[in-house]
Amino acid sequence: MPNQDTQKGPFTYSPVINEDDDSSRDATKKNVYKQDRGRLSRLWTPFFLRRPVMLSFLLLFVAILCSLVALYTYTQREHRSLGIETDGSRYYYLWTYGPTAVFMILTAGWTQVEYRASQSMPWVLMLRGPTPASESIFLDYLSNWNVVSLYKSLRQGHYLVALCVTGSLLLNGLTVFSTGLFELDTVRVTQVADLTVTHKFDGAQFDPVVNDGKAYTACLGYTKNVIDPPIGLHDPYVYPPFRSAKYTAADNLTMIANAEYEAELEIFTPTIQCQEATTTIAPSHARFDPQDNSEVYEADGCRVAPTGIPLALLRGNKFGLDADVAGCQSQTLSNDGKHPPEVDWSVDWRLWVSIAQTMSHPSNNYSTYGWETHEVRGVMCKLHYNMSHAPVRIWREPGQSAILSAINASDLMGIEPIANVSDGKLLYATHQSIGAAIDYSSDTGSEYVFAASDSLEELWNSSAALAAAVEKSYSCIARQLAKDSLLVQEPHSVQGTERTTDQRLFVRELSFSLMVALLGLLIIVVCLLLVFFIPVAVCPRDTGCIGGLAMVFAQSPDFMSQFQGSALMTTTQMAGSPLGQAQYTSSVTNTGSYTIMSDGSSPNAKMAALAETTPHWWRPLSTSWSIWIPLVAAPLAVIIALEVVYHISTSSRGITLVEGKSSYIHYIWVYIPALIMFAIRCLFQTVEFGARVFQPYLLLRRGAVAADKTILENQLRKVAIYGVFDSLRKRQWALAAATIALLLAAITPIVVSGLYMVQASAPTSPRNLTRIDRWNLGDPNPGSAAGSKYYDELQPVDAKIPGMIMYLNLSYPQWTYKDLAFPQVQLADADGAQEQGYIDARLPALRGKLDCAEVKSPNCSYQDDYAPYILTCDDVECSGSVFTSVGRTNAVEYFSAGSVGSSNYDPGKNCPDNRLLFGKWFPGETPMQKLVISCDARIEEVDVDVRLQVPSFTLDPDFEPRVIEGSAREDIRTNRSSFPGFDSMKEFLFTPETYPDGQFPETNNQLIDVDVLMRAAIYGVDGVPAEELLDAAKLISRVNEVWGVIMAQLYNSGGRQPFDQPFNHSWSVLPLDDTVPTYSAVFYDGRKYLVQSEVSTRILDGLLATMVICGVVSIALLQTKEVLPKNPCSIGAVASLLHGSRLLGPDVIPKGAEWCSDDELKRRGIFQGQKFTMGWWTDRKIGGYNPVFYASNEGDLHPSGGIGSASRDDFSVSDIDRDDARVNERTGISLDVQSSLVPSDEEEIRKHTRFGIDIDLGDGRENLRLQNDGPIRRHA
Template identity: 30%
Template sequence: MGFRNPIHRINDSHAYNGVALEETDKAPIINQLEEQNPTRSLWTPFVLRRTSIGLFLVTFVACIITLAVLYVYSDRHHGLASTDESLHYLWTYGPTAFLTLVAALWGQVDFRTRQLMPWQIMLHGPATASNTVFLDYISSWEGYVLWSSLRKRHVPVALSVFGALLIKLLIVVSTGLFALRLVTVHNFHAEFLMLDKFGGGGFRQAVVDFGPFSTIYSIHKYGSDYPLGTTSQYAYQTFNTSSSNVTTNTTLIGEIDAFHSPFTCRVLLDNVTASLQWDDGIVTKTVQVDPDTRLKITDDDIKISTPDCEVSLPRWDNAWQALFTSCDGRKSIDSEYDPEVDEMMSSSRDRDSLLLHVVITADEDDQSDFQDTQFTAVYCDVDYSIVRANLTIDNPLDPVPMLDTSNSAKHPDRKLPDVTNFDILNALRMAVQNMTMEAIPSITMPPHWQRSSHFFTVMNSSVSQPQDSNWLDAYKIKRAAELSFPPLVAQIAKLYLLHSAEDSFTGVQINSENRLIMQDLSFSLMQGCLALLFLIGVGLFLVAPRQGCPKDPGSIGSMATILAASPEANKAFEGSGGQDLQTLKGKAASTLYRSGLSSAPSGMLQFRIEVEPEQTKMGTDGVEHKIEWWRPFSSSVVAQVLIFLGPIGLVIALEILFQQSERNHGIADIGSSAYIQYTWSYIPAVTMFAVALMYNLLDFGARVFQPYSLLRRRASTAATSILNPQLGKITAKCFYDSLRQLQPATAATSLAVMLAGLLPIAASGLYTMRNIPRLTPVDVRHLDSFDFMSYGGNDIPLSRPDLILNHNMSYPRWTYQDLAFPSFVLPENNTHEPQALNTVLNVSMAAVRAKANCTALNNDNINIISKEHGVHVNLTLPERCLRPVTTYKPYEALVDFNYSYFGRMLETQTQYPDECPTLTIISGHAQKDAVSTANVLLCSPYFESVETNLVLKVPSLDIDLSHPLITIEKTAKPIASSNDYSQVVPSDSFTFSYSQIQPHDPAYRTDYDGVLSTMAYGFHGTPPPDLVGEENLPHLQAAFQHVYGVAQAQRVSWQFRQETHTPSSSSTLSAITAVLHNPDRARLVQSGISTHLLAGLLTGMVLCAAVAFFAIDTRRTLPKNPCSIAGQASLLAGSEMLGENVIPPGCEWWSDRELRRRGVFGGWMFSMGWWKGGRFGIGIGHAEQEHQ
């Protein structure tokens, strides 16, 4: 039969469903379809319909938009969310699982496109045999199909295969899409709470005590830190955050008010010498110091004149003076020695500058009429302002503040309404006058010294002078004043101008958080892949093969019905069942094939395959020849080795790596490269895809062979063989059908493929990066130990315990609270270890701690006698403690306060220390005409050692307070008591030399000594009412233990520390365990869940493969690959099953389900083998297994 045109022509009235209808000589093509009222249409798979492709397009666009939105959000917010590494399966498994589902659905698009491509070509034929009946895109792997389809310009196949490869790439890339990374997050609208604010109310009436100076002294003497809220130049507001999201890596930044009081000094006189004449007094003398400066000296006054300033001051010989002054010529006010100085200053508040004056007169024993006198004067302007500043607080758990005033010029300075410059100067005067003079090493004063201002003593404490200094160098005074007084004023402002407040404001909170971020490379690759997939989807929307054949041609029965309606094709392939495809392709090289619709003699619309030129049968089955049996790649030795040994090897490797990860807290350290994370994300996914590929090949082979193997072994019904297509089914459906039909091979391979589909999902969470501390044991070198037989001498009177407990001095190094630690250093050979910014040293060591060991004295032994102005407390101590001791007796000067809360600590005098207490603590309350009460503690102190775990900063070895110290109480053991060493309880006042704290606004009257004052009003003190009454004995004991423990820890550190190179037999030297702790060590960690999941999946796949190989035999089953039209037709052509008695006309339009419903092939048994005449193929009945 000849074709009128090699390409179908579609005429206006000669088309059906877009398919041209041709007239032939044997079966005339219908020209007027409308007259026949045709009801048949060619088949389009559901997944290739434009609606389905449109859904894919919507999915791809939705993914593109979603990823873009997430990426922008991640970029702007430094990640998508703060989360914990333990939840990483959510963001690793999720995207991979979704894309795996998309891949499964796209697999149907790809299969149907490959399947329908030769039918579509035949429909628009005629075309060569190699492009139609021999075209096999189904059994080839994707790479070859892509290359082949591009070479042949089969665009739909190229698009679908390329799409499948892109989705696989997407799955791999998605494993590295999200990552948990420690990033810096800025919250520019964080809610903060201001803890205080500046106010001048009551400042003029305040009595400034020695507290400010004590703080400055501790800084200069012991290197203590400035208290929070102050620097060397500023006092500032403090704030905190109510956020629970605060760690050691948190930084708070807020705009606050800062108090600044600079001292600007200028030299008026610099060691000017004047020879003064005496004649019953000083003869007035004027000295022209320089062209601009004149000095006038009278018997009572000294006047210094410059072009812009004139000062007048009382004259004293041999004096260091500090005077309140101004440049208007009025007499200056001596800040310390003038009679009624307070009254004078209250009426002269405009004298708000400080004049520091030194005058030294020659020895008065000199009998000459002239005496040389030296003058030095420095004029200091005192000012203050409230400025705006930025306060940065690193690690709010152990605050490290940093004040930045660089932008203060953008805001106008201001002053407090009720505070003048004079008020600041007067407060400085009170702080200086109330300081403890004995605290500061004095300098030698010249002979016949008349005046010595405390201001010079303060300057000497900050800028020490030689012992013989006489402060005549004006520039030294200028420098010392500018350095000494602003820090002291800052402390005054902190204590007296800052008042508690709770004001909300917004600031910046910076946290180093584990944030879920989108990684740039994965995002870019995924967006690119999705964009390409969208274009591919658009292409398939337009050119996907549709309506290429009347139904799904996948089953053997479907091909039989089409072949039964195509006598030319049946004849052409008759007898070719035993021949290989290459031979058949050679014979059909000059043959053209096409398909179309025609009208049967009955008027029924038929679909048939036509051949041109009409060809005699290609088969030679009747001729003796040897069959070359075909087997799929999955049946080869190489494939079987990969299928079985590959997963087993992976399971072993995974287990070895997992054990190493568990044992070493990770597999390896991770570098800082931004791209290194992709290696442990992509490589496992690619590896699992390779494994899945081998099992997909195994599954494909099993599905192809299943019906043919069944027909080869025995005669079977149509439902289980020729009407049971395996290819094209979704894997889950194939698994279900195989179980239902008892076909173990395809059931096993389908299950294996489903398990293989989970491999990339499980592999996506296999490796994660975790900050696992690097713990490096280090050796330390002891510097000292504690020896209670060695006495280091007394500390200075203003003791460190007083500064710590009453003035909030930070603990000196190697002490904390009631613990004293031996000191050590890290040897140089340990410094090679690389140290991250947050590296700390975990130390376990024995500390020395003092225990007060107090018990309450029975009330029967306490006698309180009321007197006119107070009470008299008489105690009766235990036997052998000599005599009753009068322990409290009010002083006359304190008579007005006798009836109040009272208390004192006494050292008990006794000759029997084994039986009698060493210290006695009294705390009581007395009220006239009311019952008085007192608690008395009898204390026998001792020292003990206790193992302590602490964290030190590196390299400073300061205690890191963001990690609490832990004392292991079960290790505590006494090491010294008053019975052993006389120095346990000192006979001097070092330990208990405490300041008498006077609260600014006392709520109770008190009559306390330094110890009780510290217990009540020191930092972390206990209010007086809580120290009185039997029910408060635990509070009293705890308060004294705190004070005593802190004091003795400082004493131990100061007096009993002995260098280790000369240890004595009584020294306490214990082993120190030290471990460097680097918390920011990034390690590659293998997930136990993913490891075990992968091991389970791979093991299950191997078992499935073993079942499949055992259940199906691919040997001597098929002579050729049956996935092409020719391969399948050659096994059916010439069979009696194609007769009308088996396949009625029109069956080519019926689906497999319809065929079963109508009973086509019903009642027949089918098998495959040799038939009469030597044909090899599928037929009705029982075929011969071997060629006869």
């Protein structure tokens, strides 16, 4: 990695001193001096303490602060209702990991600022002037915890360090608080949206005569709460259905839950106002003779004498209710012999409703009018409609199928009425809809009007109650009629408003406040650094490595002389020696040399005495049990805790319920895990720091290592990711493991920021559902009594539910879905019935099926004597036939008819249950197309996965029931009489649209001979065009769909029996025993719980486990025993190890070399090809020759320069020398080696030994060998 710290900074402070030039330097040294002389006036500035770098930090912090404020302001707009749009939780890890990752990167960069400030502080103080040893050569901010460094620096007034350490602490705080910066919250979002209005009001094709019973049936279903009104209806309004442009349909099944849409629309408002009418009735024995009618009704200036047969709305045991439409001045619609289209619609048509006591007729029919004079009471009603514009808002609640709407009456603005639609037309069409349904509208024995809760007796006694009942009933039909007949499909786009429940990103207020405060303080810190301290230029070069200090020491011989005998002293001992009593100054001499000076004296006896003591070996804090045990135990404990909490999170109700609790509780699970990860990171930072500091000394202790791995190695200036690759490249395994562990530890706060989240419950608790009814489909035997089957004698509203579903596109009643009918169930635990949420369960369901096949050669005959012609298809063997009218018109038309397949119940005949004839008539030349299918009905039970809302137990419309493949079984006993025939489908579907006189409208000529079953197949929900149904496969499939819907509703309405009631075991009953079935289910309460992310859990498990492994490997490989006698993080500690070293000689470090960067040293060949070792050295003065010998780990002794002293007990003769018996007992030196140096009789040997760092010459000369007994061994 290129050394970014080699650039020279501006000269800050440099007292110049005189220094005599050494004229004895050789020419090479003079050349070096001359080349460097031009640069001696510039001091080196660490890269991270330069003004541009610090300005970059300032700009980054300001930008982050502005971004935070902008984000917070943006998310708080519109009363905190908009937030930041995000794709739900898709990018959850981006906005949880992202902010923490940013601050982790900034923290890594600022760590270098803190390191350089701590390294430079003693140099800053010495450059200012004489400085005590405690604040100069023994000042150590590197090996302390930064909190300790902050306290120490503030106490001593070292504000450069204090500010930089404060910056680190602030960034660590920002990292922790950033883990809770964002939250995902559910809000109502309002925005402009493109909406599609699917219909518009248009009366051009409105025909008041052509009506069927759909409108009446729909209102009957609304009143009985069997079905919910569809989109487009809101009592008392009708509006065009609309939807978001993003969806393709506007109905209950496709509108998403929790979404609101609002658009300005046309609104149709029918109003029926009724008032009491006076009634005069003369005796009459010819009630229905128009010439002898004497009943007269009067109200509101209108007078009418009905001449026709009124419409019987209801017949009770005591009272009857009739209705008729007539003009205000007795104009009638029925007695002029005209077809309805010729009616004068400008007449003021009124609705007349009468109620009277009934009298028994011999045929048991009831009539309002009789042969005796009796009292009749009545009301007169007038219909009027208004058109207006107003905003319409629609939405659907979660778990509900009904679409709700809201229209504010005060917002209505009147517009022109619909062309071709008068009040009279609408009144007649409304009345006609009831007439079209007259065959099933009367409810024999009923005491209630379909749209009123008042009994007939109350209606008799109160004209106001009668008026209210009629108004409510007819206005409902008028609204439904307007929706069906006046809304014409014509999709068009409008601008509207969309309000959706969305998950949006917000900035948490507490995190924002804390981070803004910390960023503000951080910006102040940077500004203070820029104004008062930056740039920091106090050294000639980087002094973070041994070689860098050696460059300065080489120019400071007087300073170095003070360290005689201090190599094995601890820092505390050195501080208590004369070294600690002196003051120190750094400066640039008048010759350009950078030197350190001291006012201390030369070494004295006290220093020598201290040097003779036994050394105390220093080891990094990371090797102590107080660090080693937590280093392993803490991550493992966190892994165990993560797994335990994750197990709880995935089980019942998450970790804890947070819904309804204070929002500040969130910070507990956000900040505490981040703080724990921060504490663990501090442990691994201790290990990594120890490894970085120790690594070059460990290599020196092993011996003979190049400069780039030892004295020029500055591990502390390397960022972690580069340090990993560099240490792996250099095969420094202990350091690589420690750096990897720290790098992973730096990632843990990022990962832990996404560890916990709040979300709706996962499966919260198992529950049991008990069944409360059984299926009882009645007596399956042929010829059974009337009313003994489930489809006999149904209430009118129940019988018509299939038609409501097929034609009105309404939601399915409770306990049914499409062709499925489910048993009614309840929670076995009574207490659970009050809970809110939903249940997932697997329930059995009944499903009606048809096994159909095409009759390939039907026996059909055609009677063409007169139109309409008759087409008959017979089955002689089964005594069954199906026939239909055909050729009613001279145009192409479709025809169909269904029939019971056979009257022959002989099982051996294998006769079908039903037949269906469908075809197409081509008048003239083209022959007709016809298709006959035979079908056998059956009932099967299937298992279905469902989701039920609690406590209503309605099927969740957002979760479609899923039939389990292969679960079908036929456990219920049936035969052909167990099913209604195809020819009885008119009981459950609507009759075809006709005129009162039986004529068919021109627009429906093609379908005039199509029966109700096939009309439902063609025009019902999901209908298939008639032309496509001429294909046998499509016909069979579509008929099966319609049949399934019909049968599911018949099972639901007529096939249930409570479990506590007795039953006939020979009937079609399921289950056939009295044991109440129980079904397993899972309950979700839908509330918000705290859950633990599986992804973050697994990542953290892997990171922490790897960190433990790397930490153990680092500690195991980092050999620290008897390597260093002191902490080497101070200037004085390194100087004591270099005292007396040949390394400081001018032949190794030339004058001016202290200004050279590492690259320049390499370019000039300084330290090139040399090896360096830290070990034991000895000095012998033999005549005029004064070599110094050191003992490496291999036992080779090499000469060097310098002096030193140590105890002889610290040394021993190597194993090689021990093989030679000729050893000087006093000196411990081989006599052979001794004699090879000088003659023994002429030498005066005085032994001096020391411990330190020196050059390993390795030149092959025969040298004295001494060996350290320590544990260090050389590794490859």
